[in-house]
Amino acid sequence: MSHFHRGVDCMRAGIQVWDPFVRIAHWTVALGFFVAYLTEDVMTVHVWAGYVVGALILARVAWGFVGSRHARFSDFATDPMTATRYLRDLMRARAKRYIGHSPAGGVMVIALLVFLAATVVTGLVRYAEEERAGPLAPLYAQISAFGGPQTFDGEENRVERRRGESALGEAHEVIANITLGLVVFHILGVLLASFVHHENLAKAMITGRKRVD
Template identity: 55%
Template sequence: MAGTNRSAAGEVYVWDPFVRVFHWTLVVAFTVAYVLTEEDVLTVHVWAGYLVGALVLARVIWGFVGPDHARFSDFVYAPGASLRYVRDLVLFKAERHLGHSPGGGAMIVALLIFLAATVITGLIVYGGDQQAGPLAGMFSKDFGESFEEVHELIANITLALVIAHIAAVVLASFVFRENLPRAMVTGYKREL
């Protein structure tokens, strides 16, 4: 019945509950892991990182088995198409998409890759430096400590991607006159 009311109001259901819960849980988990890095809150940092890793893995699986707009086949475009879309968005002449746009799709792939890299390098650091976690004992303490800079660099690149993502969502919301963050809460977007 809610779908009928929304449809009558010119909206269509796009983002399934898994995608929405994944998105906002990832926002919280990455923020916690990024902000809480001091030794006295290392356990919270590590568990937030584990959660990020589990979320990324679940999202990759969902990208193959989830509903249409959640699938990679719906939003992974050739790099040229993604770059043209970003150019057109900046010029206020991009085509509106019901699911993820070519630029949004590229950002999702980049974020998933860099989030996974952040988690993997964090596991290496934790396994070596702290001799803890699933990789405990696989790396020396010196190696774990030296790998910490790599982990921090990748986490900072991930943060830069997050900032670019937020800026693009704000721009696209303005260009298309549609509240995209609201759509990621409710699941509904304006019909094409």
């Protein structure tokens, strides 16, 4: 086969952009989040889905420093103004195409990592407070053990603690809902970018490949 035909075949096949870990983590975190979101009343499933999401978030953050080129934060982390300009151009159908994450996509990746992590952490706190279970349970057991004598002041402390638990529970649900909103916005952005740039970005996150130009 000639060099010309090999070049044409390579252009048709595209180039490898997303490594296997990025793709697996992306879809597993998405699945885990929705499973956790929809199974709040099924505690075992809800908790284990949260554990999976939390573990993958930690791994993805580490991979953002040592992973493949387009997986690294240094490749796509940008300032909000650059992301805003990209979104403006995207809505005008004249945005620059990026092989890796676009500026808006990069901001969204970081925002999702932050809010997913916050959802998991507040969920662990709530689980420890309400169920006395999970990795933070020993901490709350120690707090209870050294809570002092059962005096009037102790009763006031318990009331304040219950108020705090209610606030943390509210925070967990609110942050989870904000995260869901980010996911919806992310999906809409992917659809718009796919239309403007004439490529299937969801498929690229499955195959790992994107066209050359």
